[in-house]
């Protein structure tokens with residue numbers, strides 16, 4: 374049985390939900406999954422696992438700096454075992470920006486880090502206006518206006534393709 378670490382960085386809980394979905398699928402495939410937040414103290418040591426998966430959401434164009442710090446600190450251990458990375462963002466709801474090769478945030482992130490994840494995924498995130506503070510809501514509404522997305526402040530929508538998440542889980546199981 375493989376021991377897998379899924380480490381996630383989340384602000385509003387959606388990346389944690391995707392990580393939990395991956396955990397359940399991998400659990401069903403007979404793999405032992407540990408879920409951890411990058412904000413946990415102490416952080417888990419990747420060297421204690423057979424495979425490592427890292428997932429993070431985008432907020433104002435960036436993944437959490439805690440993620441790049443974790444990657445820098447543990448890059449040797451990451452490189453020494455099967456590993457993967459996934460990004461969660463709203464731009465990925467758009468056809469043409471919904472693949473690792475075409476998602477601008479993931480591509481920019483890969484240019485900034487030395488680690489080369491062996492498997493990559495990008496998932497469309499969740500829009501949840503009622504949850505946001507005033508200015509975040511205004512700015513996201515503006516971005517949605519420009520990118521032809523929903524602007525009604527009552528909108529709560531998960532753009533995530535859960536079938537795509539399950540397919541990624543199968544890829545991880547086979548790694």
Ligand SMILES: Cc1cc2nc3c(=O)[nH]c(=O)nc-3n(C[C@H](O)[C@H](O)[C@H](O)COP(=O)(O)O)c2cc1C
Nearest residue numbers: 383384385386387388430433434462463464498499
């Ligand atoms: C304040 C804020 C800023 C965001 N900035 C971006 C952005 O720059 N680009 C993007 O595609 N999505 C952006 N998003 C959308 C999030 O990536 C999306 O809601 C994701 O599901 C959040 O995941 P989390 O709950 O795990 O943090 C933003 C969301 C919020 C609330």
